[in-house]
Amino acid sequence: MPLIAAIDGVTTATLMDVSSVLTLPYRSILFREGDVAEHLFCVLNGYIRLYRLSKDGREADVRICGPGDTFNECLIFGADHYHYNAQAAESCTLARFELSHLRTMIEKEPQVAKAILKSLSRSLLSTMDSMANDRLQTAPQRVANYLIAQCPGGATSYSLRLPFQKSVLAGKLGLAPEALSRAFSSLRDAGVIVRGRIVQIKDIVALKRI
Known part of the structure; x- marks a missing residue:
């Protein structure tokens, strides 16, 4: 997990205290767009599909997250609802971190703040690369x-x-x-x-x- 690799052992132990492990069967829904945002997730194995729904029910994928990928970092800094749907693309296992606890840790632990910002940066660069590839x-x-x-x-x-x-x-x-x-x-x-x-x-x- 790149998120964990960026912080020291003591801070990692604290972060683990506010985490849990969740297993999802194939095609099960993790959360839906508009639900109250409560967690940041990291994929341990399997794949998670993030997608949006149009008014007429058409689906558009936002991102496919695989082992080591985190998602919902963008919700830590103020957003209170999920901005997309999340579904297990294959049976998968996730690490789940409570956003409220992460916000508290960010205020007290600069390493956690830096790790979250690095993760956000990776996600942004990946999104920009995908957009460029779609056009070129x-x-x-x-x-x-x-x-x-x-x-x-x-x-x-x-x-x-x-x-x-x-x-x-x-x-x-x-x-x-x-x-x-x-x-x-x-x-x-x-x-x-x-x-x-x-x-x-x-x-x-x-x-x-x-």
Whole structure:
């Protein structure tokens, strides 16, 4: 947990005193937009999907959080309601920290304040990168870059099992599910073969040319 790694042992022990561990089954709702904001969360394993709903019920993913990721830091400094919905994209385990206790610790422990600000900075940079990619890259390029990022160091070909449903990957990449399917189809000539959640990449060099 980068949040914990940024503070010393004594402060970590204090932070652990105001935390608890929560296990969520697949597709269960952690909280809904508009609920009273009570906790900051860190994903220990599995994945959490953060999303918004339109008035007509359409969903738009905000972020997919994986192991080590924290979310709701933006609520520490004054917000009193959640700004999005949170759902388990896979069965997952979370560390849960009470926002009221964190606010008190921030006033007393500069290390905690710095750790929260670093976490906010990481989230902001990640969001800005995602926005830039959405504007600068085609759908096949977004998928190709995701697959390249999963490649083991030095490998020229590899196979992976997607860590979540393809519908979640689509949301993560800012694509509609049908756009993701078309993007995978367009990557066949670059040696990408998809069977369910198993993706085979036969030529990483060809993928990098996309």
